[in-house]
Structure formats: C-alpha cells, structure tokens
Amino acid sequence: AQSVTQLGSHVSVSEGALVLLRCNYSSSVPPYLFWYVQYPNQGLQLLLKYTTGATLVKGINGFEAEFKKSETSFHLTKPSAHMSDAAEYFCAVSPLGSARQLTFGSGTQLTVLP
Amino acid sequence: DAGVIQSPRHEVTEMGQEVTLRCKPISGHDYLFWYRQTMMRGLELLIYFNNNVPIDDSGMPEDRFSAKMPNASFSTLKIQPSEPRDSAVYFCASSLSGQTNEKLFFGSGTQLSVL
Numbered sequence: 001a002q003s004v005t006q007l008g009s010h011v012s013v014s015e016g017a018l019v020l021l022r023c024n025y026s027s028s029v030p031p032y033l034f035w036y037v038q039y040p041n042q043g044l045q046l047l048l049k050y051t052t053g054a055t056l057v058k059g060i061n062g063f064e065a066e067f068k069k070s071e072t073s074f075h076l077t078k079p080s081a082h083m084s085d086a087a088e089y090f091c092a093v094s095p096l097g098s099a100r101q102l103t104f105g106s107g108t109q110l111t112v113l114p
Numbered sequence: 115d116a117g118v119i120q121s122p123r124h125e126v127t128e129m130g131q132e133v134t135l136r137c138k139p140i141s142g143h144d145y146l147f148w149y150r151q152t153m154m155r156g157l158e159l160l161i162y163f164n165n166n167v168p169i170d171d172s173g174m175p176e177d178r179f180s181a182k183m184p185n186a187s188f189s190t191l192k193i194q195p196s197e198p199r200d201s202a203v204y205f206c207a208s209s210l211s212g213q214t215n216e217k218l219f220f221g222s223g224t225q226l227s228v229l
Contacts, residue, residue: 036218043118043205043220044157090157099145099209099216100170104157 002027002093004105012111019063019078021108023091026072033074034092034102035065044090050074061085086112118221120206126227132194135224137206138187147218148181148191149205157205163189164211196228 007022025031032051036044048059055067061084065076074091091105119138127133139146147162161171166183174181178197183189193200203225207218 041222043207043222044218045220046217049217099147099207099218100162102159102218106156 002031002095002101002103004091004093004103006089006091006105006108008108009106010109010111012113013081014113015083016080019076019081019085019110021076021089021091021110023065023074023076023105024072025074025091025093027093027095029095032094032096033065033067034094035059035063035074035076036090036092036104038088038090038107040087047076047089081110081112083112083114086110118206118208118219120204120221120224122224123222124225124227126229127196128229129197130195131228132192133196133200133226133228135191135204135206135226137189137191137221139189139206139208140219141187143208143210143219144186145209145211145216146183146189147207147209148189149207149220151203151205151223152201160191193226196226198228201226201228 003026005024034049035047037047038044047063048057050057050067058064063078088107088109090107092102094102121136144165148160151157160173161181163183181191203223205220205223207220209216209218
C-alpha cells in the first residue's frame with residue numbers, strides 16, 4: 001500500500017520568491033513519484049515525474065523536485081514564483097509507475113501575491 | 115488531439131434525479147479512469163477500464179453509481195438516484211499502456227451539484 005501526505009493545504013508566496021511545496025510518501029516498494037498541477041476550472045496536468053536514476057527531476061515551467069529516499073520526501077520547488085503559478089498542486093505515488101495504482105495527496109493551493 | 119473531453123461542464127440537478135456524465139478519451143489510449151474530487155476526500159479513483167472492460171470498480175461508492183464504456187471513444191458515469199452528497203467535480207482521464215511511467219491525461223471535469 002502507498003500513501004501521500006502534503007504538508008500545508010495552502011501556501012502563499014510573493015512574486016519572485018522561492019516556492020516550496022512539501023510532499024512525503026510511504027510505499028512498500030520503490031516508488032514512482034509525480035507532481036500534477038490543476039489550474040482553475042481545468043483538469044490536472046503532469047508537471048514532472050521521478051522513476052529511477054537522477055534524484056533531481058526537472059519539469060515544466062521551471063519547477064523541479066528532489067527524491068530523497070532517506071526522508072521519504074519529494075518536495076517541489078521553483079526559485080522564483082510567477083503570478084501564473086497560482087494553482088493547486090498534487091503529489092502522487094505509484095508503486096510500479098502504473099497509472100492504475102496512482103494515489104494522490106490532498107493537494108496544496110498555491111497563492112502568489114503581487 | 116483535442117485531449118480528453120468531458121460533458122457537461124456543469125450539471126445542477128435535484129435529489130433523486132438520474133445524472134449521466136460523459137467522457138471521450140484521447141484517441142488510441144487504452145485506459146480510462148473516472149475520478150471524483152471533493153474538499154473532504156480529495157481525488158478518489160472510482161473505476162477504471164482497459165480496452166473498454168471495467169477492471170477495478172472498488173472505488174465506486176454505492177450501487178447508485180455505474181459506469182460503462184461501450185466503445186473505445188466513449189464512456190459514461192451514471193448516478194441513479196442522485197443525492198446531495200454526490201456533489202463534487204468528476205474527472206475522466208485516459209492513458210496509454212506499455213510504458214513504465216504512464217502519464218494521465220485529464221479532462222476539464224464536470225462540476226455536479228445535487229440540490
């Protein structure tokens with residue numbers, strides 16, 4: 001079984017500031033990890049994913065995430081927030097990379113202040 | 115490709131009425147998923163199909179919920195009778211198998227309000 005915990009249901013940052021969204025997971029097998037983003041009135045879109053290999057993963061729109069096995073974490077970061085980054089972000093885990101077994105976290109709403 | 119298409123975008127109905135949500139997956143995708151999103155429970159997988167066959171419906175909350183996929187390009191999620199607690203956003207998603215890190219493509223969702 002696997003689960004995902006996203007710390008902080010709401011995060012606010014100023015435009016240009018660092019974005020840090022936290023995600024911790026549990027999985028009985030090596031996990032595949034994902035970050036999805038949901039803009040208002042839209043479906044979820046894949047931001048980035050970790051499968052194997054390099055633990056620092058780069059995604060779209062300047063986001064990146066680092067897989068830390070010892071901390072069971074997969075935090076999402078972006079050096080400089082843009083107004084267009086305002087959205088809800090979901091961390092997800094899958095034990096074998098299969099979309100059929102994807103478990104989502106509860107989401108973090110990111111607000112970017114001018 | 116137009117992506118995953120869901121209809122209607124918004125549905126308002128009265129308790130006890132039948133509700134049908136529709137989904138057209140991306141052409142060529144062989145997996146289709148129905149999710150429900152609520153504030154209380156987040157994003158929940160209700161059911162998924164592979165090659166039009168329901169594989170796992172363990173997430174379907176009650177017998178009032180049913181889903182069909184009569185062909186590769188169309189699926190429905192039906193609630194009969196509907197109840198106020200069914201109010202949520204329902205998402206359809208599709209994916210292509212054969213990869214080790216399958217990506218889900220989501221539709222824009224149907225906002226359901228049961229009064």
